[in-house]
Amino acid sequence: MSEPHYPGAVAPERSRFFASDGVRLRVDAWGDPSAAPVVLLHGAFDHGRGFDLLAPLLATRFHVLSLTSRGHGDSEWVDCYAWQNDVGDAVNLLRSLGRPAHLVGHSRGGGQATDAALWAPECVRRLVNIDGFGPPPEGFAPPGVPVDPRPPPPRFRDYLDRRRRAGERAWRPYPSLEDLVERRREQNPRLSREWLRYFLHHGAREIEGGWVWKTDPEFAGGFGPWRPEWIGPGWRGLRMPMLAMVGTEPDTWRLDEAVASERLAFVPELARAEVAGAGHFVHMERPRETADVLLAFLEP
Amino acid sequence: MISLRHGRVSIALHPLREGAGPALLCLHAVGGSARDFREAAQLWSGPVFALDFSGHGDSGPLRGGGYFPENLAGDADAALARIGPALLVGAGIGAYVALLLAGGRPDAVPAALLLPGAGLEGGGPAPDPSVNTLARWADFGAPLPGCDPAVRRLERDVRPPEYAEAFARAAGRLLLAEGDFRQPAWWQAVRATPTATPVPGDLAGGLAHLATLTPD
Numbered sequence: 001m002s003e004p005h006y007p008g009a010v011a012p013e014r015s016r017f018f019a020s021d022g023v024r025l026r027v028d029a030w031g032d033p034s035a036a037p038v039v040l041l042h043g044a045f046d047h048g049r050g051f052d053l054l055a056p057l058l059a060t061r062f063h064v065l066s067l068t069s070r071g072h073g074d075s076e077w078v079d080c081y082a083w084q085n086d087v088g089d090a091v092n093l094l095r096s097l098g099r100p101a102h103l104v105g106h107s108r109g110g111g112q113a114t115d116a117a118l119w120a121p122e123c124v125r126r127l128v129n130i131d132g133f134g135p136p137p138e139g140f141a142p143p144g145v146p147v148d149p150r151p152p153p154p155r156f157r158d159y160l161d162r163r164r165r166a167g168e169r170a171w172r173p174y175p176s177l178e179d180l181v182e183r184r185r186e187q188n189p190r191l192s193r194e195w196l197r198y199f200l201h202h203g204a205r206e207i208e209g210g211w212v213w214k215t216d217p218e219f220a221g222g223f224g225p226w227r228p229e230w231i232g233p234g235w236r237g238l239r240m241p242m243l244a245m246v247g248t249e250p251d252t253w254r255l256d257e258a259v260a261s262e263r264l265a266f267v268p269e270l271a272r273a274e275v276a277g278a279g280h281f282v283h284m285e286r287p288r289e290t291a292d293v294l295l296a297f298l299e300p
Numbered sequence: 301m302i303s304l305r306h307g308r309v310s311i312a313l314h315p316l317r318e319g320a321g322p323a324l325l326c327l328h329a330v331g332g333s334a335r336d337f338r339e340a341a342q343l344w345s346g347p348v349f350a351l352d353f354s355g356h357g358d359s360g361p362l363r364g365g366g367y368f369p370e371n372l373a374g375d376a377d378a379a380l381a382r383i384g385p386a387l388l389v390g391a392g393i394g395a396y397v398a399l400l401l402a403g404g405r406p407d408a409v410p411a412a413l414l415l416p417g418a419g420l421e422g423g424g425p426a427p428d429p430s431v432n433t434l435a436r437w438a439d440f441g442a443p444l445p446g447c448d449p450a451v452r453r454l455e456r457d458v459r460p461p462e463y464a465e466a467f468a469r470a471a472g473r474l475l476l477a478e479g480d481f482r483q484p485a486w487w488q489a490v491r492a493t494p495t496a497t498p499v500p501g502d503l504a505g506g507l508a509h510l511a512t513l514t515p516d
Contacts, residue, residue: 078364153470156404163374166307225463
């Protein structure tokens with residue numbers, strides 16, 4: 001199948017693989033390599049090419065690098081997925097650049113960008129978190145997935161049962177890319193079919209029998225004692241200005257404003273921005289408006 | 301040695317002794333291996349197995365270095381899937397893993413003996429917002445001989461006492477070694493639950509108590 005086109009989407013000018021903790025991760029780049037760097041981190045189940053709309057707009061002024069996290073897109077799969085490892089990968093990429101960079105993350109990537117800025121403040125000039133302020137205390141409730149109210153032990157038993165099948169599991173192939181587009185639209189109805197066709201073409205591969213996600217089926221099957229109230233207090237330690245960006249439209253994956261403000265109140269130097277007409281996927285839904293806000297916030 | 305699979309990783313299970321009666325599965329501390337439990341074969345009348353956790357002994361490393369107690373519990377659960385119900389004895393991180401399994405699979409783990417050792421404390425009861433928790437987790441220091449260097453992250457994960465307590469309450473019987481070692485908050489919370497009993501702090505004393513809990 002030939003590569004789809006989408007208005008405004010620009011394929012990376014350069015792509016390379018980068019080893020972090022021995023794991024091969026894909027880095028896509030746009031713009032003059034001698035310009036000031038901006039590193040982009042995508043959200044869960046997405047991949048680095050989700051920035052094909054935003055990156056070229058930032059590349060007019062910056063060297064833009066988009067990291068695809070372990071287990072996603074064309075980056076390598078690992079044996080155990082954990083938040084800390086992803087943050088470590090971002091820090092390793094930042095350290096490899098040899099100069100401080102601006103750091104921008106969306107959703108899970110926004111939370112990880114914030115943690116990377118805490119971990120390696122010497123590497124981060126300014127921080128942008130696009131709707132990545134953690135899940136609500138009761139967890140996100142995507143359509144058709146009820147919140148599990150049980151205490152940890154029985155949920156851990158389910159985790160162990162899943163781990164007994166781990167390594168054998170594979171994604172069910174969808175007959176066509178169009179079927180993947182429809183599946184993803186159930187989760188993200190705000191994203192157009194035309195964009196999803198472009199985005200998923202790079203996030204899935206064609207095999208015998210149809211199309212499968214590139215994301216490791218073992219991703220997101222973790223378990224541990226994490227608590228939502230741990231988000232926020234640590235952000236007091238941020239040493240650079242942070243821009244918290246959200247869309248104005250309701251979205252399953254958008255954190256309620258009251259919960260977001262409570263957490264953001266810990267950030268010492270906070271700027272806020274809203275992008276009109278966007279839901280959770282601000283940079284995919286309104287790339288021009290997102291770029292304008294970023295270009296105003298990020299110093300050359 | 302029996303080679304098991306946990307996900308894409310090869311896990312080594314060492315049968316130390318055959319015998320009649322309840323099986324014993326031994327779980328070592330951070331930096332240890334199945335060899336640490338050779339003595340257990342003389343102290344138990346039933347079959348005795350000892351596991352090498354991922355990144356240790358004859359087991360494979362975890363690609364990407366994501367070592368967490370819950371994933372190690374999956375290593376031990378692969379052994380339970382092979383040998384059937386068993387009593388557990390764990391030292392250090394092995395004790396914490398034994399607690400998770402005793403609470404998560406009480407039907408497969410009727411009782412567990414928890415001993416001190418490397419990895420018992422973890423990274424404290426909650427993240428400390430005043431320290432760079434993530435950098436501390438990643439920069440784990442000197443490698444341990446014969447191990448994947450990243451296994452030292454098993455000394456840094458957060459262990460809230462109420463999380464441990466939930467597993468203790470769901471467990472059958474837990475025997476907690478008494479002795480001169482620092483008891484982390486999770487251990488103290490487990491010790492206060494009705495399922496927990498203090499026992500002498502060495503392997504022999506603990507196994508003698510464990511044997512009294514099981515029908516012959």
